[in-house]
Amino acid sequence: MHAPAVDCHGVSVRFLSERRTVTALEDVSFSVQPGGFTSLLGPSGCGKSTLLRVVADLIAPSEGQISVLGLSPEEARKDRSLGFVFQDAALLPWRTALQNVELPLEVGGRRSLPTGAATPRELLALVGLAGWENSYPHELSGGMRQRVAIARALLGGPRLLLMDEPFGALDEITRDRLNEELRRIWAETGATILFVTHSVYEAVFLADQVLVLAANPGRVAAVETIDLPRDRDLLIRDTAAFVAIAARMRTHLGKGTH
Amino acid sequence: MTAIPETSLIATSREQSIRSAEDAFREEQRRRRIRGRVLPVIGIASLIGLWAALVYVLKVPPFVAPSPQLVAFTLVDRWGVLMTNLLPTAIEAISGFLLGNLAAILIATAFVHKKSLEQAFFPVVVLLNTIPVVAKAPILVLLLGNGMEPKIAIAALICFFPTLVNMVRGLESVNPQQLELMRVLSASKSETFFKLRLPNAVPYLFSALKIAASTAVIGAIVGEWIGSNTGIGALIIQSTYNFDSAMLYATVIVGSAFSVMFFLTITLIERLVVRWQPANLH
Ligand SMILES: Nc1ncnc2c1ncn2[C@@H]1O[C@H](COP(=O)(O)OP(=O)(O)OP(=O)(O)O)[C@@H](O)[C@H]1O
Ligand SMILES: [Mg+2]
Numbered sequence: 163m164h165a166p167a168v169d170c171h172g173v174s175v176r177f178l179s180e181r182r183t184v185t186a187l188e189d190v191s192f193s194v195q196p197g198g199f200t201s202l203l204g205p206s207g208c209g210k211s212t213l214l215r216v217v218a219d220l221i222a223p224s225e226g227q228i229s230v231l232g233l234s235p236e237e238a239r240k241d242r243s244l245g246f247v248f249q250d251a252a253l254l255p256w257r258t259a260l261q262n263v264e265l266p267l268e269v270g271g272r273r274s275l276p277t278g279a280a281t282p283r284e285l286l287a288l289v290g291l292a293g294w295e296n297s298y299p300h301e302l303s304g305g306m307r308q309r310v311a312i313a314r315a316l317l318g319g320p321r322l323l324l325m326d327e328p329f330g331a332l333d334e335i336t337r338d339r340l341n342e343e344l345r346r347i348w349a350e351t352g353a354t355i356l357f358v359t360h361s362v363y364e365a366v367f368l369a370d371q372v373l374v375l376a377a378n379p380g381r382v383a384a385v386e387t388i389d390l391p392r393d394r395d396l397l398i399r400d401t402a403a404f405v406a407i408a409a410r411m412r413t414h415l416g417k418g419t420h
Numbered sequence: 421m422t423a424i425p426e427t428s429l430i431a432t433s434r435e436q437s438i439r440s441a442e443d444a445f446r447e448e449q450r451r452r453r454i455r456g457r458v459l460p461v462i463g464i465a466s467l468i469g470l471w472a473a474l475v476y477v478l479k480v481p482p483f484v485a486p487s488p489q490l491v492a493f494t495l496v497d498r499w500g501v502l503m504t505n506l507l508p509t510a511i512e513a514i515s516g517f518l519l520g521n522l523a524a525i526l527i528a529t530a531f532v533h534k535k536s537l538e539q540a541f542f543p544v545v546v547l548l549n550t551i552p553v554v555a556k557a558p559i560l561v562l563l564l565g566n567g568m569e570p571k572i573a574i575a576a577l578i579c580f581f582p583t584l585v586n587m588v589r590g591l592e593s594v595n596p597q598q599l600e601l602m603r604v605l606s607a608s609k610s611e612t613f614f615k616l617r618l619p620n621a622v623p624y625l626f627s628a629l630k631i632a633a634s635t636a637v638i639g640a641i642v643g644e645w646i647g648s649n650t651g652i653g654a655l656i657i658q659s660t661y662n663f664d665s666a667m668l669y670a671t672v673i674v675g676s677a678f679s680v681m682f683f684l685t686i687t688l689i690e691r692l693v694v695r696w697q698p699a700n701l702h
Binding site for chain 1: 595597598601603606607611615619695696
């Protein structure tokens with residue numbers, strides 16, 4: 163048996179401020195299998211980004227244990243086995259698309275990226291941006307910028323890819339296309355993916371496991387394994403099986419708000 | 421069979437319309453460029469015309485205000501004197517500019533690295549900045565003597581503050597997600613500085629440098645008003661005492677022309693360096 167790629171046990175996160183204490187996450191436990199695709203689904207403010215940040219060692223949990231790829235989050239981060247895609251692409255505007263993808267090669271000091279994986283150019287081609295290498299971020303559309311961010315996160319062949327609503331700001335048409343591309347990339351790279359979204363369709367279509375979070379305080383409302391064929395296209399969303407799963411997710415979400 | 425020529429006909433006519441639109445666009449751009457150059461010249465020419473007319477109509481005596489013709493004549497006639505006096509002013513302004521901005525950049529870096537330094541010394545800097553140049557100048561002349569040093573110091577001081585403020589802002593106003601990205605990539609503090617904070621500050625730096633380019637010249641000239649017998653500032657004082665208004669105007673024109681050239685040089689460098697679109701400047 164493989165050790166889980168992410169294993170959370172009773173994780174709580176509290177933000178202290180002068181005015182009040184916000185409990186962003188309370189007693190969250192879940193695990194993600196290696197090579198799995200897990201969606202984090204929940205309403206705004208339920209702590210999805212916070213949970214992803216805990217996994218990436220950007221915030222320390224107030225309570226609970228967490229292991230990432232069998233290591234502590236800090237060790238996993240310093241091993242450079244994580245890729246992170248932020249909610250707003252977070253490209254550096256003074257770098258071209260290619261230079262943005264190359265950034266991970268230039269930082270990190272002695273802990274260099276594992277070699278042998280795809281080159282920056284190949285990754286841009288993988289996300290469908292061949293020919294756009296020398297464009298600056300302001301010359302790209304929102305969806306293209308997000309794809310550059312994905313290519314950057316894929317550099318070095320991360321074993322765990324954390325994605326925080328990468329398509330949240332996009333229109334439905336672009337989002338659908340990128341969802342299909344992401345499934346393809348996942349199949350090609352074999353990475354484990356933890357994907358945050360507040361769209362039920364996106365969560366179910368992409369993942370083989372959905373973690374539904376409820377708000378105030380952020381906690382796990384349900385964990386569900388998605389029993390759909392591994393080979394999917396967007397048409398699957400019209401099948402009875404898909405519709406039934408989506409309906410169940412919505413019930414979980416509904417319960418969470420009360 | 422008839423469908424094929426028809427569609428190709430449509431295609432060529434569309435190509436033609438695109439091409440003519442492109443041509444019209446290029447023509448419009450060209451016209452706009454020419455207008456951008458011609459209109460300022462018309463503005464300056466009409467100002468000089470108005471000046472000449474006023475001096476002529478009101479019969480202003482030459483020791484009060486010269487006619488433009490007289491100023492032009494003086495510019496040519498005493499070109500040598502003007503240039504020998506521009507040289508020290510230019511050296512002072514450029515040295516002060518380099519010194520003041522370099523100090524500002526280094527101190528801003530230190531402030532961003534060590535927050536407590538900023539908290540301790542930023543108020544001091546603000547306090548010093550409230551002293552007007554004309555008050556700082558005599559103090560520095562007393563401290564540094566009569567040579568170029570006090571003028572350079574004044575020019576440097578005058579450049580220092582805007583650059584410091586802008587540079588601190590540029591280094592600090594980094595998008596938090598970009599900072600998190602650097603952490604995910606295990607970037608060191610210095611890597612984060614050179615790859616993220618410094619490039620982020622460049623557009624802020626240039627907007628300060630453009631201000632500094634003209635104020636450095638002002639600083640050098642003000643410095644020369646007190647205890648100096650060469651330089652544009654000294655020449656201004658001398659020609660005022662001699663009621664040599666034509667020489668005064670010629671000197672001022674030379675000083676401003678230098679200032680403008682300095683400013684344009686910085687703008688040119690900015691255009692070469694900042695090729696991206698700054699995200700959230702001002
Ligand atoms: N740095 C912080 N300081 C204080 N409170 C925070 C901080 N980050 C998040 N919170 C709080 O934690 C809660 C969860 O925030 P989080 O960003 O994780 O939500 P989210 O599920 O990602 O929401 P969204 O879908 O809108 O992005 C919110 O109530 C927020 O106010
Ligand atoms: Mg979020």
